[in-house]
Each structure stands twice: as C-alpha cells, then as structure tokens.
Amino acid sequence: MKILVxxxxxxxxxxxxxxxxxxxxxxxxxxxxxxxxLTKMEGIDxxxxxxxxxxxxxxxxxxxxxxxxxxxxxxxxxxxxxxxxEDIIEAxxxxxxxxxxxxxTPEILxxxxxxxxxxx
Amino acid sequence: MEIDxxxxxxxxxxxxxxxxxxxxxxxxxxxxxVLEREITSDITGTIGVIGDITxxxxxxxxxxxxxxxxxxxxxxxxxxxxNVVKDAIGEIANMVxxxxxxxxxxxxxxxxxxxxxxxxxxxxxxxxYPTGITVKAIPFIIDDQKFYLEICLKNGE
Numbered sequence: 001m002k003i004l005v006x007x008x009x010x011x012x013x014x015x016x017x018x019x020x021x022x023x024x025x026x027x028x029x030x031x032x033x034x035x036x037x038l039t040k041m042e043g044i045d046x047x048x049x050x051x052x053x054x055x056x057x058x059x060x061x062x063x064x065x066x067x068x069x070x071x072x073x074x075x076x077x078x079x080x081x082x083x084x085x086e087d088i089i090e091a092x093x094x095x096x097x098x099x100x101x102x103x104x105t106p107e108i109l110x111x112x113x114x115x116x117x118x119x120x
Numbered sequence: 121m122e123i124d125x126x127x128x129x130x131x132x133x134x135x136x137x138x139x140x141x142x143x144x145x146x147x148x149x150x151x152x153x154v155l156e157r158e159i160t161s162d163i164t165g166t167i168g169v170i171g172d173i174t175x176x177x178x179x180x181x182x183x184x185x186x187x188x189x190x191x192x193x194x195x196x197x198x199x200x201x202x203n204v205v206k207d208a209i210g211e212i213a214n215m216v217x218x219x220x221x222x223x224x225x226x227x228x229x230x231x232x233x234x235x236x237x238x239x240x241x242x243x244x245x246x247x248x249y250p251t252g253i254t255v256k257a258i259p260f261i262i263d264d265q266k267f268y269l270e271i272c273l274k275n276g277e
Contacts, residue, residue: 011193011208018195081218084225102215103140
C-alpha cells in the first residue's frame with residue numbers, strides 16, 4: 001500500500017513517515033500542500049493529510065479528490081490540530097474517512113489506519 | 121472573557137503536547153504579567169487566532185532547548201537553529217494552540233480559527249504588543265531549561 005503524506009510541516013511529515021515505518025508501512029510519498037499532493041496521486045492507495053496548509057488546504061484536497069472518479073473512494077485520514085467537534089463533522093461531511101487530532105501517539109495512528117481499512 | 125480562564129487550557133495543552141510528542145514532562149510555574157516583566161527568547165513560534173477570542177499564542181524557547189525539541193521530533197541530533205528547528209517550533213505552536221482550542225470548546229464553548237504559524241528568530245528577542253491589552257505568560261521548566269507560553273488574547277469582535 002502506497003501512502004501519500006501531506007503536511008506543510010517538514011517535522012510532521014518526518015514524524016508521520018517514521019511512525020508509518022514502525023507500523024510496517026514503507027512505501028510512501030510526501031507533499032507540502034494539497035496542490036502538490038494532486039500532482040502525486042498516481043499509484044497512491046491511501047492519503048494522510050493535514051488541514052491547515054498554504055496554497056491548497058487539506059479540506060480542499062479532500063473535496064477535489066472526492067469529485068475525481070479515480071480517487072472518489074480512496075481512503076483519507078486527516079491529521080490536524082483542529083480539535084473542535086464542528087471541525088471533525090465538517091471534515092467527515094467533506095469525505096474524510098477518519099480523523100486524528102495532533103499530537104498523536106503511534107498507537108492512535110495504527111488504530112485509525114486499521115479502522116479505515118476495515119471499513120472499506 | 122478573563123484571560124486567566126483561557127490560560128489553563130493552554131497550559132494543559134503544552135503539557136499534553138510535550139508528553140505525547142516528546143516524552144517530556146514540563147513543570148509549569150505561576151503565570152506572570154508580561155507587561156511587568158519582559159520575557160526574552162532565542163526562537164518563538166507564534167500563531168494568530170480569530171473567533172470567540174482573538175490574538176496570538178506563542179511558545180518561546182532558548183536556543184539549546186529548541187534544538188533539543190527538534191532533535192526529539194526528528195529523531196536526529198541537531199545543535200544549531202536551522203530550518204528544521206524553525207519548522208519544529210512552528211509545529212509545536214500549532215499543536216499547542218489547536219489542543220487548547222479543543223479544551224476551550226469543551227469547557228467554555230469558546231472556538232477560534234488558527235492561522236499558519238510564524239517563527240521569529242533572534243538572540244534574546246522580545247515581543248511587542250498594543251498598549252492596554254493584557255499579556256500573560258506561563259514559564260515551564262524542563263530539567264534546567266526554561267521556556268514560556270505567552271498569550272495575548274481578547275474577546276473576539
């Protein structure tokens with residue numbers, strides 16, 4: 001499974017990639033915002049994206065992917081600091097499969113990936 | 121809205137971020153009035169918020185502690201402030217402010233939107249604020265190193 005990690009923070013991309021490696025996932029690409037992510041979608045099976053990013057934010061990325069016949073069902077987890085209930089509802093309404101609030105533990109990331117894959 | 125009511129959620133968020141992401145346990149000291157006692161730092165991560173409350177929240181570090189935090193986050197030794205350290209401190213500011221939002225919504229139904237974080241560099245720099253506004257800071261201790269959470273927030277328009 002090839003995972004695309006989308007976050008404007010180099011640190012957070014590094015943390016996500018290190019954690020994913022520990023969880024046994026070693027095939028991924030990365031992007032600093034939604035616009036770049038859209039250019040890297042070929043061959044991607046799973047997207048993990050931040051919400052607040054310059055150029056194109058995570059929510060716009062998700063809505064764009066959901067309108068694309070090729071990616072309308074691709075699993076997407078949003079990893080963000082937006083911790084409000086209304087934020088989570090908005091993200092889910094726009095097509096996010098699962099939601100993680102930063103800061104997160106490796107256990108939480110594993111749990112959310114597993115949950116998302118089981119529901120496919 | 122009393123600024124003291126907002127301080128505790130931010131303090132709890134700092135502790136949660138450091139525990140979860142860095143496996144560190146910062147010890148919080150009593151809050152101080154920044155206008156009476158100027159605070160300096162070498163690197164500051166600051167983030168604007170707008171909504172039920174409006175203003176800025178900042179996390180302020182000495183050089184050595186900022187490098188230690190970035191080293192822990194990146195899993196590699198970093199001894200000088202570089203782009204990686206700047207990014208890490210911006211992300212700490214982001215997580216602290218986002219985490220505080222979650223607590224404030226639960227406790228007081230206070231919500232806000234977060235801006236993209238800004239990082240300020242400079243040995244012993246200070247931050248300036250408009251006159252007539254309350255600015256508070258909470259010092260935190262990790263081992264023998266001190267850092268600050270500094271907030272300047274007022275009721276939203």
